[in-house]
Amino acid sequence: MWKKSVNTVVRLNPLATASSLGVLLMLVQGMSVAAQDPTLATVVVQGAGASEAQKAEKQLKKVAGNTAVVDNRVIEQGRAANAEDVLALQPGVFAQATSGSGANKISIRGSGLNTFYQGYVLGIKFLFDGLPLTGPGGTQEDMLDMASVDHTEVLYGANAYLYSALSLGGAINMVSKTGRTDPGNSVRLEAGSFGYRKQQLSTGGVVGDSDYYVSVLHNERDGYQHDTSNKGQGLVANFGYVFSPKLQTRFFLRYREETLTQGNALTKYQLKHDPKSNEVPFGRKKDGSTLLGSKTTYTFDDDAKLEVGLGYNDYPLLNGWRYAAQPQDWRSKDLNLTLRYLRTGDTVFGLPSDSNLTFSTTRAWLADVKSHSRTTGQTLQKTDYTGSRDTVFSVGNELQLGERTWLSSGVSWVDIKRKADIQYTTSANTSEFPSGVEYSEYDWAPRLGLRYQLTPEFELFGNVSRSIDPPVTWQLGSTGTPYIRDVRPQKANTVEFGIRGGHGIFDGSLTVYRSWVQKELLSVVVRPASATEDQLIATSNGSATIHQGVEAGLNTVLWENQNGDSVALRQAYTYNDFHYRNDPVFGANELPGLPRQVYQAELQYRQATGFYAQLNARAASSYFVDFANTLSAPSYVLWGAKIGYEAPSKKWEVFVDARNLTNQRYATAANTTYDAKGQDSANFFPGDPFNVTTGVAYHF
Template sequence: MACLGGTAQAAEEGSDARLATVVVEGGKASEVEKARVELEKVAGAARVVDNQEVERGRAQNAEDVLALQPGVFAQATSGTGANKISIRGSGLNTFYQGYVMGIKFLYDGLPITGPGGTQEDLLNMAAVDRTEVLYGANAFSHTALSLGGAINFITHTGRTSPGAYARLDFGPFGYRKQQLSYGGVSGDTDYYISVLHNERDGYQDDTPNKGRDFIANFGHTFNPKLDTRLTIRYREEKLLNGSTLTKAQIKDDPTHNRLLSDRRKDGTTLIGSKTTYRFDDDSRLEIGLGVNDYPLLNGWRYAATAQDWRSTDVNTVLRYLRTDDRLFGLPSDTTLTFSDTRLVRGDVKGYRRSDWQKVRYTDYSGSRDTVFALGNELHLDDQYTLSTGLSLINIDRTARIKYSNTANTSTFPDNVSYNEWHVAPRLGLSYQLNPSVQLFGNVSRSIDPPVTWQHGSTANAYLRPLDPQKGTTVEFGVRGSAGIFDGSLSVYRSWISDELLTVIITPATQTTDAVTANANASDTIHQGIEAGLDTRLWESARGDQVILRQAYTFNDFFYRDDDAFGSNELPSLPRHYYQAELQYRHPAGFYAGVNLRTASSYYVDYANTLKAPSYTLWGAKVGYDDPGERWSVYLDARNLTDEHYVTAANTAYDLRGVDSPNFYVGDGFGVYAGISYRFH
């Protein structure tokens, strides 16, 4: 939760409030605390997740890391890195086993989201120190123009995770995870290396998955003006997905798997570097370079059409920052950013698995997103700060069907190519009501380009022309602390045109692949409320605490007088989503608590005839952290009542109220355990 000052941070971290204030003011704040202070300068919703807190329980995927973040919906399917993740209804239903739309994902400030989308295997977030969530245009500093904003994962360094570290996690459904890491500092160089292995047999029948990671982070300071950092991430992954079921099937036997589908990543490789040169105390230049290679073998064992995807992105980020300037006689901070994400190689080949004959070859190479952004923070006085920004985005999309064994008899082309410029301004104002409370508001423009494969891949002999999704968002909010309370509240409304929506026309069967379609919708509205509140219910003189954390999200998404659907609700996300955790913490390191997650029902078709059922899940957690920071242990019980529930759903056109196999199964009851040890 974003907060103001050490006292508010103490409420969240569970430490002594006065001590935390001294630490922050003394300049010895942790990297997480420094990130919170920086994000408090944003005139809009932004939050930081301390992954050390997450690792006090199961830390399996984005569902765990992004829990208790208002406005964020993150639910896992099949217990893998495949998560449905949406912020403010971004990428509302462009989802199949984990591809995420409408959010820009980054590692250490370099994007893993490119013209070809976001590969889900890197969303396991191994060896991450903290996660920064910037809602909507509040991600301006990362040149993220998506409706949902950006999520930036910051990798551990030798300074944030020193010494040798070993961790073992295990749990139900054959869940096992092992990690070894080593970090340190030698003179002007710090280094961190981590290896990780994970596997799971699966909750549904025949849904095993396994993967392994290698992560390395090296930093070096050449002199007071120049430093650099290199990060390497490598992941292999192999899995069988759990199939969607009908509501009746989930109620009767949620472990049933009606359809086997497989996916294999033979080596996703992300290499990135960031170099900073400081001209003086008030100005610096940051240069980021990255290569992201992500092969995918999809449906190689079971699908009617096997797919071989090959994708390589090259990323460039240049950022010039200048602080303590004067503009109109007032203190001013200015940032100029250039970012370019280029799909230097991207294609997919489809093979008929019955005889391994090639059926289609589609090439996306050359597609790119280029953004120029100029931002300014003008400090009007000690209380008011005016934030202005202007982004120019150049969208270049190229999709060509180079081979097809069937003729294109449709009215759609087999070649889509366009180059467009769009302007995205931003205007925000923050008001420091008092040292602990800040009010903010902003208005912004969002641009979501279609992902390359949304135009088409291997299913059809044609491609669908698509326009970028555009939106205008107004947001107002407050964040801060008062006494035992620490929280934030944001209210927003987005007017969207050409929203990119997906529909499942025909679900997959044993002999045929799923048939989907992507299209630009008529005008839509996304509006909602994001509220987070931490309350220190009790604190003893010796430091015992009872803390209640709560996060509530209200989603209200609907058409604006659509010709076919009128003012129908947009399907795919619960209207009400609430999470809470009540935890006791002992100053010696012991903690115990209960947690709750509840979601209302929601439509799964545009005609609003069939709903996914609501659910309420209870959990409990107990653990111990050695005050000497050497070892820790936890037990994390999930779904205590063994609820049969729907974690996510595909989206259909008009189901006429008939139950259909469009629902993903949530895990049943299980107790996870973990132990870690750090060798100093």
């Protein structure tokens, strides 16, 4: 017998079928019945032994807010090329890859909603094994290939406080495979449409008190749009050692090289009639992104734990290495320190109490960008960001007030330093802005949450919190203009309520939230890319805005026989309402950049002998691409199918994954403009048409 669970978002969805709505309503109607633990996340349960994903899920049940755990092993039963594949069917999470590459647009609750497709993700803190990937310069997308990841934790908004993440979108923590979780050798091969190829070899094992895991990967793709090929190769390795039952440590290494050419944005007419067009391609080259880290855990006699994490991140980038009129050479080296002190089993006023102290600091040890002329080779401008820093110190507590009630409280102290200085430029600064900005901001971010066990099956939760999103360094200015903008941190107050649990054949969750945002970081395309000029983007603090929505998900076991064969339905629905509050120019206009509604579903038949077949769907509503709300991206519905077989011995598996079965022409993401005046313009990135991927894996 098997059971699949997913963190689910429930909401009245005009995109869903009548039967889908009926299933969602049954979740609410079943809330009065008694059973066991509520289920939070996307995990497959097989057998008695708890997987690492299940252990993480159990821990996240203590959070008084929305969280999810994705078992990457389930994702690997199909194409697993990028973050879009891993984060599918997670309500409240928008993840789309453009040009079929690792350049994903990822947003949670509208975080960085109009981030541009140039390889950065904003408004979310990304981590590997609890060590920051995100720094003052943002997140480099090449490390989001999800290679050799055991499971992925998604923590929405302030629910990510244990990872010192205070952004509106929260945090995504990817936990690596190790020699203890993945012993033995493995080979995986994938191939598919548009020249997609992927090869991966891995080995792991346990030797006495130590364990090791090493994986090498190569991937490439010719691309759907003209001249959008990409290729990459990388190494993932970690080594763990248990000195004693009280002391253990692990060292991590991630290394990746990547070369890719991205397609230009298209008009809506081109999207429909000439989607392969690519008149202004843009190349990006990364000669060795490197993450080095270690995490050491010491357990005291009273079972309190101290975790010490050290990290070094190096992200070299040659932006515009092909075609761009002014290529940019970026250097970015970060140092980070993470401390977590966790106590359990204490009492406060005679009540059970768990508490934690966390400290995280990430400093741009060396960060700058230099542009030059492609025709003459002359240096045009150099901007320095070295010394920028993000530091967070948090105190948290969970107090059990009664048999069914837990109170979560905490406060975080934030120290943000931003430095951007134009050290050299050939352009005259005739603007009102300075050539350099340096500031430090200190702030407090409190949070208060409550969990109530309504029945043994269902749990209610709610919280109020504050989020703080500092601008990434390059949002202040880079090489496109001879001046720096004094862009300040975005701040928001959020209220969140929800219910999670399951009864009988159902399990899922429903969350609603509302955020009052001040100084939202909003970006706009000032000048589109052309054959002679590179794209120019400007970021500034907007007027007051609202982010609110519904996140709902439901898993249903529709049929199951005595042999363990089953039919299961997973559903995820997201409703986004992001708008201005009385802006002097745009009034209460919607914020551009993300679909207002997204519905995803997956219907799967699985035999206990290992065969499975699946039909899936993704529907997204239209959304505006300009702040004046005059031009919108088209809505779309995508259908997919997958069949596969996993040998009962677990030694080998094979799959065929087909996507966009109806050959829909749609936009995966869009640029954001100020006022399109209702005229069609080149702002839309085309998605892949009908495509097929097949893969095989062998474990020995």
